[in-house]
Amino acid sequence: MNLHFVALFGASSLFFLGSAQLYAQGLQDNTTPAWLKNSNNLYVTQSVKVGIGTSTPARNLDIYSNTGSTYLRVGSTGGAQASSQTAGIELRRVLSNNTNTTWTLANEGAFKIRNNNVELFSLSGSITKLGASITTPTQLNIYGANVEKTVINDIYQGALRLWSKVGSTTHGLHMDGNQIESDTDLFLNHIKSSHIVLANGGGKVKVNTNDGESRLNIASNTDMQLKLINSGSGGGAWRIGVANSGWAAGAGKLVFSKTNNSADATMVITPAGNVGIGLTTPSKTLQVNGTISTKILEITGGADLAEHFDVTASETLLPGTVVSIDPQKPGQLRISNQAYDKTVAGIVSGAGDVQPGMLMGQAGTLANGQHPVALTGRVYCRVDATYGAIRPGDLLTTSPTTGQAMKVTDPQQAQGAIIGKAMTSLEEGNGLVLVLVSLQ
Template sequence: MKSTTILTILVMGLMFCIAQVIEATSMGTAWTYQGRLLDVNDTADGEYDFEFKLYDDPNANFPLAEVNIPNVDVINGYFTVNLDFGSGIFDGNSCWLEIFVRPGELSDPNDYKSLSPRREVTPTPYALYAAKAGTDADWIVLQQNMHASVSGNVGIGVMIPGYKLDVGGDIKGTTGRFGTDQLAFGANLQVANKINIMDDSTDNPNLFIGDNNMQFLQLRWDSTGDHAQLYTPAPYNIALMPGGNVGIGTTTPEAGFDVANPSGGPAMTVGRRTGYPSIRARSDAAGGWLIIDSNGAGNVGLNHYDDGHVILVNGGGRVGIGTTGPDAKLSIQMQTGTQLMPAVTPGLVIKDGQFNSAKQVDVQDSTGESRFVINGAGKVGIATDSPQSELDVAGKTRTQVLEITERVGIGTDNPQLELDVVGRTRTKVLEITGGGDLAEPFNVSGQQSGKPGMVVCIDPENPGNLVVSKKTYDRTVAGIISGAGGVKPGMLMGQVGTRADGEHPVAMTGRVYCRADASNGAIRPGDLLTTSQTPGHAMKVTDYDRANGAILGKAMTGLEAGQKGLVLVLVALQ
């Protein structure tokens, strides 16, 4: 039976590296590895599974590549395998090989044993030869560089080159750099980075596009810096300057985009086709903007030759219509006796003092009657053109939903709650959905402050106040502080400024969560509850004679014996 302990391995490796040479045939990327395997101080014999892992460092944790070869036939300790780690592994840097082996009849990956130390992979004489194969008198190989010292031209894809490098096809490269000699291409030129076209002269342009009589595009260098200039038979039409400015009709642009005004016409004309927008700003993403901006206090104006400024947006973010000095976010100035109104009614009318004693905004119906008015005194009228108060509604109001985000006061201009009514209210049905009990506000005396769910009793030393309960069967029990367990008071009664007011809402009736102590027995739904010796906690009644007058209500949920927790109580003081 084979042992799973592999003690050592004697290795002789042969590596055949690939060298791409002229008039040579590629041998592939596989190489032969031979070794001898000893198993417990004896030669191994039979089938074994091997793993070969290649590292770029003798102590690295992660391999560059690995090869798994199962069921290798080991005879008298000797084995031979072909290893192929691919073409991108052996790039001239050192590599180390680590071998893992296990007997062939085992299948657990943990059964593999590493054979150490790792072996450095070294080239064979054949591989050393391959690095120099194929050299001739013209082409010289120096380390990773190769160059040719030829006096004539070099052709690629052409039989008789007419230039230093004559390519009969496409050229594609990550970078490109060309000297002062001419370069001819039979098709396209594709360069992923840049093309440097140099000229030793500082007066002549470096690149012409055109013919001998006319240069349509000129890239040049001169004493002012690198820039591009576009020519037609007329003087310069387009100039790209060193600072990034672009000029149209000028060779000295003073801004990022400078359009010079030719004589007898506007600098720029937009829009020539009827039915199409003259200027369009579009964004494929939501929230696109068309922004006209200025770093200073500049203005944007739409101006008519005769009437002055029609629309002006100044640097402060104000818009003026008919004025050059808007004093508000939107300022509309009209001549005396004019109106701003739509062409048809009903519509919006903005009047000045010529038409009324106070300037106003008037929304009219189809007959010209005012339906909504804001006058100069700040009063709003609905269905009336002469409001007598801040909001004057002539007629009835009806709404299904009235959404008010602030407080509403009836009979008071300083509401303290969402709805604050000073006076009497009357309704047939009052439906309360925000709480489960009827509570009254009380102050809690004593050293122990009141908390939601606590049982409280009458404080004989402070009339009108309550204290936290602390003894069993206390006939001064007054109720339970509301708010525990997420159940809030549904109705709160009290009178501000009197003893019938306080900080804590105490449930007089209804459903409320109460703190309970089941030390004297488990609490079941329906049990009568009374005070306990645990401060602020209730317990179930076991002595009905003592409980007379000390009952605070019935349990609606249970609590296991010996536990403390919240119990839902139907409050009914007895």
């Protein structure tokens, strides 16, 4: 803008720059000029305040306009590229020991802020950088409002809000010192394969729940809580969840499934601790609907091999009772009641402190029943020693006493009617004898 008029006065200087007015106030005396010139430099004395558009400047340089926008322009010319020239403002503070701190705000194509010539901030049309370098990190503190939601569950506020747009979808990320909320799905390492590590502090992760009992707590009242996916060649997916009352598998069960159908379950664990494989209603500690293959099966809770039979009995059937085949009822047994009975089948398992080790049967067929009958192994047997004292190694057979065994005294008659060998003694009367069952 052209200079139209300049007037110098003793106590002040007044400049007319077009329609704007330039004032200099606060001279040391009436004789010292406000504006001094040294070679090509024009300056004012230290105590002078310069006003542009105001006759009462409140600062060393005070620019004011009551007619519209006000700009302070610092320009430079020259060079083929914007980055080859600088238009900037330098802010310097000098200490009493002559050391100084300098901040510069410069337009070098990108807007840059420097501290003692170290670039700390850069802003271009496409990239923003904060901090000097990776090796000299900068602490960033943002003090703002907490993330909140409106009555219609829209997210608003937050100390930091980031927005981006992909196609027609707008993505918004809202953060405060304690919370992250996203308008759409929130992705971590969506492109890169870097690790997500929660290494220090001993904290807990909670998903859809405030329950912090475990390190990882996941809740859902509808879907499977956890899905494990192997997307490699030949891989697959497994779903693990806790069933609710709306699931066909049954409420409260831990369910392992290959599908998200509540009726499908490859394996379940009930609240009582029963495990079912191939079925959802296990009534035993481990119940399998299928084939089991193993090299070694070690059984520590029992000592005999037994099968389930229905037994005809007019009285309570006690463990240790000797039973025989019932010729009138196919597949069933009866309590033995004669000596040297060649239809002898075994001993009802469970007497004394010895339980069945393995139980066999097939539901819905004749090969099933209510009572476990030991066919081999060690089992306590009800014995009548009236027909001879029992000692370890003695062969045992059926006796005339209902449901009880006796010592074999006629080997020829006992052929086909032997129950097994005694492993303990009974000198007289009735009692329990440990028998190694071996039907002959």
